[in-house]
Amino acid sequence: MLFRTLLLLFSTLTAVAQKGLTEVPVTIKDGWFTAKTLSFDKYTTGDRKNGIDQPANLSFIKNPIDAFNFLLQCDTCKQGSKAHIQALYTPHIAFSDRSLPSALEHADANNKFFYIVIQAADSTLGKWEMILRNMTYLDLNENKQAGILRSPQGEFKVTANNHFGIVNSYENIRYEFVFRKKVVAAVIPGNNPRVWLDLNNLKEEQRIIVAAAMAALLLR
Numbered sequence: 001m002l003f004r005t006l007l008l009l010f011s012t013l014t015a016v017a018q019k020g021l022t023e024v025p026v027t028i029k030d031g032w033f034t035a036k037t038l039s040f041d042k043y044t045t046g047d048r049k050n051g052i053d054q055p056a057n058l059s060f061i062k063n064p065i066d067a068f069n070f071l072l073q074c075d076t077c078k079q080g081s082k083a084h085i086q087a088l089y090t091p092h093i094a095f096s097d098r099s100l101p102s103a104l105e106h107a108d109a110n111n112k113f114f115y116i117v118i119q120a121a122d123s124t125l126g127k128w129e130m131i132l133r134n135m136t137y138l139d140l141n142e143n144k145q146a147g148i149l150r151s152p153q154g155e156f157k158v159t160a161n162n163h164f165g166i167v168n169s170y171e172n173i174r175y176e177f178v179f180r181k182k183v184v185a186a187v188i189p190g191n192n193p194r195v196w197l198d199l200n201n202l203k204e205e206q207r208i209i210v211a212a213a214m215a216a217l218l219l220r
Contacts, residue, residue, distance in 0.1 A: 021186060021196035026218070028193065038218055040195045043211045046071035048219045052086055057117045057127070060098075065089040065112070070219060072212045082121040083208055087216045090115055095131065101157075103145035107133045113147075114220065118212045125205055126151050130213045132175075135160050137168050146175060149213050156184070156210065164188060175217060177210050187214040 030036040035047035052058055052067045067088035074081050092111045095104070104113070111133050118128040132147035139146075143161035150156070157178040165171030174194075177185040184198040184206075195214060202210065 020198050020201065021183065022199050023194060023196050026193045026195050028218075036219060038193075038215065040214075041197055041207075041211065042074050042076050043072055043208070043215065044074075045215050045219065046073070052088070054084070054086060054117075054119070057119065058086060058088070061088065061090050061094050061115070063090070066220075068219065070215070072208065072215050074208060074211075077204055077208065081208075083125075083212045084119045084121075085116055085212050085216055087114070087116040087220060089113065092133075100131070101145065101148050104131055104133055104147060114217075116213065116216045118209055120208065122205070125209065126153055128209050128212075130158070130216070132158060132160075135173070137162065137170055140170065140173060141167055143176070149177065149209070151209075154179075158213075164194075175214075177213070179206070185210045185214065187217055189217045189220070193218050 024041045026038060026040045028038045035049065037045050037047060048068055048070045050068050052064060053069050058064065065088060069086045072083045072085060089112050092107055092109055092113055095113065114132040116130045120126065128149060128151040130147065130149040135146055140160055140162040143159050145157060146160035147158045148155055149158055159176045159178060161174055162169055162171060164174050172188050172190065174186055174188045176183045184202045186196040188194040197207065
């Protein structure tokens, strides 16, 4: 009975989170002799390559872990048609002298952060960074803040939950991107990836930045 009650509660929460979002198909190509690529909405990634190829953007990180990079492009976008993304894991201590939101600032000292840098080809969009902490399943139960996607131009709060999985688990973790208290995009990485976008309120120049962040989660 309790399980059914919890399931109904999470279904209700999910319905609320879904409001205003449109699910778009995700296509992944990962052959024996080709690098992994993916596409969703109007965006397509280039090959996922191991390592860092623009170290100047990550000079403060001394020991990057599982680093990779890729390109994201949109053939139909008027603005923000291409972006370069570098992604890695690094210990919390690497950010000890940088300003962080409370959820990251007070994360356990041993917490390993997932960090990405997004450099849009359109110089007006500037450089963005996303920092995510490892979440406990109790955090996921409550859709707590996982991190932030930010630049001098603005920021998106990133939360994470297990509302598409089972309570007290790491199943089907969904990352939600919140702009001005509204969920404007969401992604579930893994073997059965899913992507949602607010196609009405997310501006094109914002969309490629959020798409780049979600692509990094899908490719990691």
